[in-house]
Amino acid sequence: xxxxxxxxxxxxxxxxxxxxxxxxxxxxxxxxxxxxxxxxxxxxxxxxxxxxxxxxxxxxxxxxxxxxxxxxxxxxxxxxxxxxxxxxxxxxxxxxxxxxxxxxxxxxxxxxxxxxxxxxxxxxxxxxxxxxxxxxxxxxxxxxxxxxxxxxxxxxxxxxxxxxxxxxxxxxxxxxxxxxxxxxxxxxxxxxxxxxxxxxxxxxxxxxxxxxxxxxxxxxxxxxxxxxxxxxxxxxxxxxxxxxxxxxxxxxxxxxxxxxxxxxxxxxxxxxxxxxxxxxxxxxxxxxxxxxxxxxxxxxxxxxxxxxxxxxxxxxxxxxxxxxxxxxxxxxxxxxxxxxxxxxxxxxxxxxxxxxxxxxxxxxxxxxxxxxxxxxxxxxxxxxxxxxxxxxxxxxxxxxxxxxxxxxxxxxxxxxxxxxxxxxxxxxxxxxxxxxxxxxxxxxxxxxxxxxxxxxxxxxxxxxxxxxxxxxxxxxxxxxxxxxxxxxxxxxxxxxxxxxxxxxxxxxxxxxxxxxxxxxxxxx
Amino acid sequence: xxxxxxxxxxxxxxxxxxxxxxxxxxxxxxxxxxxxxxxxxxxxxxxxxxxxxxxxxxxxxxxxxxxxxxxxxxxxxxxxxxxxxxxxxxxxxxxxxxxxxxxxxxxxxxxxxxxxxxxxxxxxxxxxxxxxxxxxxxxxxxxxxxxxxxxxxxxxxxxxxxxxxxxxxxxxxxxxxxxxxxxxxxxxxxxxxxxxxxxxxxxxxxxxxxxxxxxxxxxxxxxxxxxxxxxxxxxxxxxxxxxxxxxxxxxxxxxxxxxxxxxxxxxxxxxxxxxxxxxxxxxxxxxxxxxxxxxxxxxxxxxxxxxxxxxxxxxxxxxxxxxxxxxxxxxxxxxxxxxxxxxxxxxxxxxxxxxxxxxxxxxxxxxxxxxxxxxxxxxxxxxxxxxxxxxxxxxxxxxxxxxxxxxxxxxxxxxxxxxxxxxxxxxxxxxxxxxxxxxxxxxxxxxxxxxxxxxxxxxxxx
Numbered sequence: 001x002x003x004x005x006x007x008x009x010x011x012x013x014x015x016x017x018x019x020x021x022x023x024x025x026x027x028x029x030x031x032x033x034x035x036x037x038x039x040x041x042x043x044x045x046x047x048x049x050x051x052x053x054x055x056x057x058x059x060x061x062x063x064x065x066x067x068x069x070x071x072x073x074x075x076x077x078x079x080x081x082x083x084x085x086x087x088x089x090x091x092x093x094x095x096x097x098x099x100x101x102x103x104x105x106x107x108x109x110x111x112x113x114x115x116x117x118x119x120x121x122x123x124x125x126x127x128x129x130x131x132x133x134x135x136x137x138x139x140x141x142x143x144x145x146x147x148x149x150x151x152x153x154x155x156x157x158x159x160x161x162x163x164x165x166x167x168x169x170x171x172x173x174x175x176x177x178x179x180x181x182x183x184x185x186x187x188x189x190x191x192x193x194x195x196x197x198x199x200x201x202x203x204x205x206x207x208x209x210x211x212x213x214x215x216x217x218x219x220x221x222x223x224x225x226x227x228x229x230x231x232x233x234x235x236x237x238x239x240x241x242x243x244x245x246x247x248x249x250x251x252x253x254x255x256x257x258x259x260x261x262x263x264x265x266x267x268x269x270x271x272x273x274x275x276x277x278x279x280x281x282x283x284x285x286x287x288x289x290x291x292x293x294x295x296x297x298x299x300x301x302x303x304x305x306x307x308x309x310x311x312x313x314x315x316x317x318x319x320x321x322x323x324x325x326x327x328x329x330x331x332x333x334x335x336x337x338x339x340x341x342x343x344x345x346x347x348x349x350x351x352x353x354x355x356x357x358x359x360x361x362x363x364x365x366x367x368x369x370x371x372x373x374x375x376x377x378x379x380x381x382x383x384x385x386x387x388x389x390x391x392x393x394x395x396x397x398x399x400x401x402x403x404x405x406x407x408x409x410x411x412x413x414x415x416x417x418x419x420x421x422x423x424x425x426x427x428x429x430x431x432x433x434x435x436x437x438x439x440x441x442x443x444x445x446x447x448x449x450x451x452x453x454x455x456x457x458x459x460x461x462x463x464x465x466x467x468x469x470x471x472x473x474x475x476x477x478x479x480x481x482x483x484x485x486x487x488x489x490x491x492x493x494x495x496x497x498x499x500x501x502x503x504x505x506x507x508x509x510x511x512x513x514x515x516x517x518x519x520x521x522x523x524x
Numbered sequence: 525x526x527x528x529x530x531x532x533x534x535x536x537x538x539x540x541x542x543x544x545x546x547x548x549x550x551x552x553x554x555x556x557x558x559x560x561x562x563x564x565x566x567x568x569x570x571x572x573x574x575x576x577x578x579x580x581x582x583x584x585x586x587x588x589x590x591x592x593x594x595x596x597x598x599x600x601x602x603x604x605x606x607x608x609x610x611x612x613x614x615x616x617x618x619x620x621x622x623x624x625x626x627x628x629x630x631x632x633x634x635x636x637x638x639x640x641x642x643x644x645x646x647x648x649x650x651x652x653x654x655x656x657x658x659x660x661x662x663x664x665x666x667x668x669x670x671x672x673x674x675x676x677x678x679x680x681x682x683x684x685x686x687x688x689x690x691x692x693x694x695x696x697x698x699x700x701x702x703x704x705x706x707x708x709x710x711x712x713x714x715x716x717x718x719x720x721x722x723x724x725x726x727x728x729x730x731x732x733x734x735x736x737x738x739x740x741x742x743x744x745x746x747x748x749x750x751x752x753x754x755x756x757x758x759x760x761x762x763x764x765x766x767x768x769x770x771x772x773x774x775x776x777x778x779x780x781x782x783x784x785x786x787x788x789x790x791x792x793x794x795x796x797x798x799x800x801x802x803x804x805x806x807x808x809x810x811x812x813x814x815x816x817x818x819x820x821x822x823x824x825x826x827x828x829x830x831x832x833x834x835x836x837x838x839x840x841x842x843x844x845x846x847x848x849x850x851x852x853x854x855x856x857x858x859x860x861x862x863x864x865x866x867x868x869x870x871x872x873x874x875x876x877x878x879x880x881x882x883x884x885x886x887x888x889x890x891x892x893x894x895x896x897x898x899x900x901x902x903x904x905x906x907x908x909x910x911x912x913x914x915x916x917x918x919x920x921x922x923x924x925x926x927x928x929x930x931x932x933x934x935x936x937x938x939x940x941x942x943x944x945x946x947x948x949x950x951x952x953x954x955x956x957x958x959x960x961x962x963x964x965x966x967x968x969x970x971x972x973x974x975x976x977x978x979x980x981x982x983x984x985x986x
Contacts, residue, residue, distance in 0.1 A: 434785065437606035437607075437612075496782065499779065503778070503779070506774060510775075513768050513771070514768060517764050517768070520761065
């Protein structure tokens with residue numbers, strides 16, 4: 001039987017293998033389209049070592065393409081836009097989906113500008129731009145994936161000219177023809193992108209949900225003021241954040257404005273001492289460049305960058321994007337409330353609110369800071385060494401003994417409830433290991449975990465009677481868990497007693513049998 | 525017993541109708557042979573039967589509350605263990621008894637192998653026992669899924685997936701087992717039917733046959749003796765001993781169920797209910813089957829995706845099929861035992877198999893892993909640590925065999941140890957080490973078999 005398996009398996013495995021190993025170029029392969037000789041010549045052109053220049057993987061990819069993609073490739077070759085095996089090999093090495101390859105094969109601009117026989121340096125697209133001396137934005141792999149290109153906006157949309165016509169470059173009037181002017185003063189860029197993006201009627205044709213107020217917002221932003229009013233081309237404009245040839249939608253993880261990439265995108269300028277040189281804050285102090293480092297270590301940064309939580313606050317959540325501005329003292333607390341609404345509401349009802357407003361202190365930022373917001377822990381409240389309260393209170397409320405008392409009460413209650421939570425988790429685990437029913441204890445543990453979380457939030461009321469609204473139920477839950485755990489421990493004792501009785505009964509029967517056997521077999 | 529008195533009473537009434545006197549006479553004169561080896565091996569069939577009876581009793585009790593179904597399977601087991609009076613005890617005893625039944629069955633089977641009790645005229649007893657062993661593994665595999673928890677779900681996905689390596693029928697069999705392409709609630713329904721109807725019915729019939737064979741032929745006498753030098757009366761002396769052992773087993777079950785309700789919590793021996801299965805959740809790494817399937821799980825891991833033009837798992841399944849076939853056909857292959865002579869080749873084959881299984885099992889437990897990882901360095905460390913452990917075990921076992929049991933033919937077990945050394949300690953791959961060890965063992969094995977194959981004179985032992 002086993003031999004039969006072996007023979008069958010051998011046949012089943014070897015036969016399909018004999019078919020699938022050919023990676024040569026199929027000229028017809030039973031389909032209607034026959035590859036023309038000029039394309040075949042490029043595909044099969046041998047290198048110095050006699051092997052085809054276009055590698056096996058690329059040839060395998062080409063073989064698997066549908067007929068119409070092959071036909072488009074043949075046409076690009078016949079129009080002499082592709083002339084060398086190196087050029088075709090580089091395009092095939094991209095491994096594009098067939099519809100993207102077809103779009104590329106009809107794009108005269110990119111085909112010509114990626115042909116190293118025709119272009120070089122600044123105007124050559126390549127999969128390795130730095131390797132061939134092109135600027136980084138001339139990346140062939142990126143341009144073929146560009147969002148604009150997918151929606152039909154080809155090179156000519158920005159650079160002018162007629163991609164299907166003659167090779168004349170007819171730049172749009174907003175495009176400064178002189179490259180030096182174009183690069184030194186970038187204030188033309190927002191207007192240039194705004195030609196389409198500020199035109200609601202036009203944008204509706206492609207993405208009706210996309211806002212068209214970016215240009216107006218940009219004008220009101222700090223970046224816009226610097227670029228448009230002061231002509232300071234260090235200021236970020238559209239291209240700085242969205243890129244040039246490889247633009248992706250903001251939901252694409254490849255986009256420079258995808259949440260996980262935003263810290264690096266903003267940090268490209270704001271963490272650079274060279275770019276920020278000479279810029280100052282409103283109070284006249286030099287513009288800091290440590291925000292990115294601080295953010296990476298903050299609770300928000302860790303959530304975003306380490307845990308991949310794209311809901312975590314990132315630069316633009318507090319500063320805005322097109323209308324980017326540093327949030328003022330009056331609005332910073334409101335911005336935190338977009339996520340931390342409960343704490344904000346409790347703070348609004350507290351006696352701190354009025355004092356903070358009177359002194360012009362930033363609400364949340366006063367205790368928690370800004371870019372370097374660290375994960376909270378229970379030592380931050382109370383009168384201990386790490387307390388956030390004592391610093392200000394020693395200065396502004398040293399005559400009020402209630403403050404320290406309340407802070408210590410918050411701290412002690414939270415620590416006690418949390419300790420009960422941890423202790424009962426271990427106790428419940430031990431009971432469960434003994435096979436006891438801990439479902440009810442587990443329910444109460446969940447409730448207590450919620451209440452501890454709420455207690456930490458209720459600190460922001462700065463009022464003991466408010467705080468008791470969660471502390472009292474928490475203590476009740478602890479008492480209930482104590483009763484349940486004792487019941488379970490009683491049950492376990494009952495099981496052991498039952499076992500003891502059973503052992504005694506069964507043991508007695510066994511002993512009786514043993515004695516009977518001995519009596520029976522005693523040599524008489 | 526007063527036969528004359530009984531004949532006038534109930535027995536007489538029954539005898540007139542069913543002629544039971546010959547049966548009673550048979551039982552009265554039935555003897556268990558006592559001889560060269562310890563009697564302890566004679567009890568293992570009985571303990572297996574005891575654990576099976578416990579399974580039937582506790583299984584029926586569980587069946588009163590268990591409800592197979594997407595929304596009920598897991599919930600009903602939770603209900604049994606938390607709310608039903610003594611439900612926790614019944615489930616725990618059922619689980620412990622299942623594992624102990626398989627353990628006792630394995631020892632029973634290996635002791636039968638070592639004592640050559642399969643030799644003629646007991647070939648059919650061996651075969652029926654072998655089929656019962658396969659059915660028991662089926663019990664284990666099908667019962668494992670019934671609580672419909674995460675661990676069981678993914679272990680069933682992995683376990684059923686391995687049958688697709690069978691040539692030709694693999695994919696068909698996979699769908700039959702799963703009731704579709706994937707493990708779904710349909711799989712649970714058919715495993716349930718298998719576990720509580722098909723397998724028990726098959727087992728009842730086969731156990732009856734197996735017991736009938738044993739009763740008709742009696743227990744095998746030691747090799748070389750036509751008749752056992754001494755005997756012990758089956759009834760009541762042996763039967764009381766059996767009963768005594770069963771009571772001890774029952775006590776052990778109760779103690780284990782109360783103090784270790786979820787098993788020893790090592791991979792393959794734990795049955796905490798855990799989270800309900802979620803077919804949409806991704807499988808987590810380190811899913812392992814029950815301990816008695818660990819060896820095949822590990823063996824599948826040792827095979828590369830492709831080997832000598834075949835798929836690796838196919839070669840693995842072929843190898844396992846060959847081993848199983850040799851095991852099942854042992855009564856016909858072992859010509860020396862047929863002549864009622866010692867057959868050291870098959871004794872050593874049994875020991876080599878134990879080494880082979882144990883080494884794979886140690887490896888499957890990831891003993892010696894670096895940080896629980898499965899990277900090459902960690903796998904190497906596992907092979908190294910398990911290699912040394914296995915070597916230590918093998919040295920002790922071999923010393924006992926040579927010094928106390930007088931075994932001299934050790935080619936196959938030596939090959940198994942060489943395999944362990946070459947793979948675990950020297951660092952060759954599992955398969956190349958196995959190939960070298962098998963190659964070296966083949967020659968002396970062939971020579972021995974050739975000299976051992978002589979015409980059977982006199983038609984066998986008895």
